[in-house]
Amino acid sequence: MNPVVKWGLISVGVLLVAAYAGLSVMAGGPKDALFMLRYALPHMHRGALKVGDDAPDAVLVDLDGASRFHIRERTGARPLVLVFGSFT
Amino acid sequence: MQLYDDYKDHVDFLTIYIREAHPQDEWQMKSNLKDKDDVCYTQPKNLEQRVAIANDFTKRFKFSVPFGIDQMGNAANDAYAAWPERLYVIDETGHISYKGGNGPFKYDPKEVRAWLAQRYGEVKHPEAAATSAEKKS
Numbered sequence: 139m140n141p142v143v144k145w146g147l148i149s150v151g152v153l154l155v156a157a158y159a160g161l162s163v164m165a166g167g168p169k170d171a172l173f174m175l176r177y178a179l180p181h182m183h184r185g186a187l188k189v190g191d192d193a194p195d196a197v198l199v200d201l202d203g204a205s206r207f208h209i210r211e212r213t214g215a216r217p218l219v220l221v222f223g224s225f226t
Numbered sequence: 227m228q229l230y231d232d233y234k235d236h237v238d239f240l241t242i243y244i245r246e247a248h249p250q251d252e253w254q255m256k257s258n259l260k261d262k263d264d265v266c267y268t269q270p271k272n273l274e275q276r277v278a279i280a281n282d283f284t285k286r287f288k289f290s291v292p293f294g295i296d297q298m299g300n301a302a303n304d305a306y307a308a309w310p311e312r313l314y315v316i317d318e319t320g321h322i323s324y325k326g327g328n329g330p331f332k333y334d335p336k337e338v339r340a341w342l343a344q345r346y347g348e349v350k351h352p353e354a355a356a357t358s359a360e361k362k363s
Contacts, residue, residue: 173253176252177253178247182310183309184328185307186307187307187314188322189322189324190322191322192320192321192322193314193321194306196305197301198294198295199295200294200295201284203277209302213316213318214318216236216318217236218237218239218315219229219233219239219240219313219314219315221227221313222241222302222309222312222314223244223311223329224244224310225246225279225280225282225283226246226248226249226254226255226265226267
């Protein structure tokens with residue numbers, strides 16, 4: 139094998155191992171790092187919204203499970219703080 | 227939620243409940259286990275399940291902040307790139323005035339408090355300051 143290719147592959151391997159080790163520290167363990175890669179990273183996005191953009195609308199469901207309302211129905215008279223999250 | 231109590235006379239709040247961050251059938255956190263915080267739910271497969279978990283949450287914490295649940299298409303989550311948690315402030319003209327970082331590491335309610343304080347003044351808590359001073363001494 140060409141030495142350049144060989145050392146290139148070794149370098150990439152070392153970088154990948156280092157990256158996985160760093161992710162494991164961040165996630166709380168090697169198993170958590172795998173879960174983070176599989177379940178978290180595909181859903182985490184910086185998003186395209188910027189300060190100054192029009193706030194997007196969406197239809198939400200009330201706690202009764204039946205009533206619906208728009209996010210934009212709550213905007214207008216006063217500023218609106220949006221708190222996104224879940225229980226787990 | 228202290229921030230809500232402090233500024234609800236000036237601004238509106240809306241909690242938007244999105245897809246679970248650490249359900250049992252995905253990446254469950256050790257702190258969620260039954261013998262710790264006991265927050266054990268699978269990722270909801272339909273709206274009824276998501277609504278049920280949201281209700282468990284509000285009942286358990288006696289959560290009084292106005293609440294809305296993202297439908298199973300995750301439109302709100304996708305529009306705001308919210309997962310797993312994020313804060314925004316929309317001003318009176320309907321524009322984004324503050325966009326917070328993604329949780330958990332960049333989610334910082336203090337930034338929203340600073341935004342609100344700049345506009346409406348700081349809300350101090352003498353009892354919290356006294357407790358903090360006692361701990362330091």
